[in-house]
Amino acid sequence: MSELHRVPVVSVSGCLVVSIQVAPSDSVIAQLRIDLCDTILTKQPRGLVLDVHGVELLDSFMTRNIHDLAATAQLMGVPTAICGLRPDVAFTLVEMGLTLTGIHTALSLDRALEHFGSAVR
Amino acid sequence: MTDAALQSEVAALRQLLDVYERASIEQSEVLEKANSELRQGQEERQELIERLRLAIEDLSTPILELWESVLALPVIGVVDSKRSAEMTERLLAEVVARQARFVIVDLTGVELIDTKTADHFVKMVRAVELVGASCMVSGIRPAVAQTLVELGIDFANLKTLGNLRHALAQAIRSLSEAGSAPH
Numbered sequence: 035m036s037e038l039h040r041v042p043v044v045s046v047s048g049c050l051v052v053s054i055q056v057a058p059s060d061s062v063i064a065q066l067r068i069d070l071c072d073t074i075l076t077k078q079p080r081g082l083v084l085d086v087h088g089v090e091l092l093d094s095f096m097t098r099n100i101h102d103l104a105a106t107a108q109l110m111g112v113p114t115a116i117c118g119l120r121p122d123v124a125f126t127l128v129e130m131g132l133t134l135t136g137i138h139t140a141l142s143l144d145r146a147l148e149h150f151g152s153a154v155r
Numbered sequence: 156m157t158d159a160a161l162q163s164e165v166a167a168l169r170q171l172l173d174v175y176e177r178a179s180i181e182q183s184e185v186l187e188k189a190n191s192e193l194r195q196g197q198e199e200r201q202e203l204i205e206r207l208r209l210a211i212e213d214l215s216t217p218i219l220e221l222w223e224s225v226l227a228l229p230v231i232g233v234v235d236s237k238r239s240a241e242m243t244e245r246l247l248a249e250v251v252a253r254q255a256r257f258v259i260v261d262l263t264g265v266e267l268i269d270t271k272t273a274d275h276f277v278k279m280v281r282a283v284e285l286v287g288a289s290c291m292v293s294g295i296r297p298a299v300a301q302t303l304v305e306l307g308i309d310f311a312n313l314k315t316l317g318n319l320r321h322a323l324a325q326a327i328r329s330l331s332e333a334g335s336a337p338h
Contacts, residue, residue, distance in 0.1 A: 117287060118287075119286055120251075120286075121251055121286055122244075122247075124283075124285035125243055125247060127282075127285060128278045128282040128285065139286070139287045141250070141254060141256075141286060141287035145256075
């Protein structure tokens, strides 16, 4: 696996931001999960934002992956939000009966960070 | 029978055939005309129905910006799957375009509801929440409320309020509580 195909875990004002572009492969997701857990352990962030602005197609598998990432982070005590779900993607998810239960969803990265900001204060 | 007699018989028969043929052609022309008139009438009616349908569509789902980042969708009349899909699509696009934080789906104009319609509304609310705005439902009529309870539809996860006014007040309260009103 080349470095190019690694999803970066970025720290922004005490929160972690993972921006997912297009649909990553299994190995990339597996690597991301490891990276994410490591970063959570070392940085102890206030929150985690999974940004899916770049995802135009979300199948059930990918949805499950995103949900699992969020659930893992939440189990480690990091509140998690998903931001940037496109309208058509959201519509399709609902039509397919897939839900992201227990995970906060935000319109944009700004809003997601704002959510964590107000949660701490 | 003589030849002459036979010939005159044949001539008479031929004449008769001619008359019949002419009559049948006339008949078919009349029929054709009536048919085309009917067809034209039907086409006109179809056109009118289509135009009315478009007009209803335009009228039926306005999306209003009630307050800074608060959208309202007043629903009136019967909601079928086609209309609900269109409504949801437009609502989601609007939420993203106007960066809305709250969406109020007002059901004051809905007198009757069945399982399918209720399902459409639940889906609409879920989709709005996935996009990242919080969704409230207001103005559920007593009859509708009773039907929903009898049908056993789970509206438990939805925020429901008495009327549009309460919903808007709630939204404004939440906005000011979050302290996120950088006008």
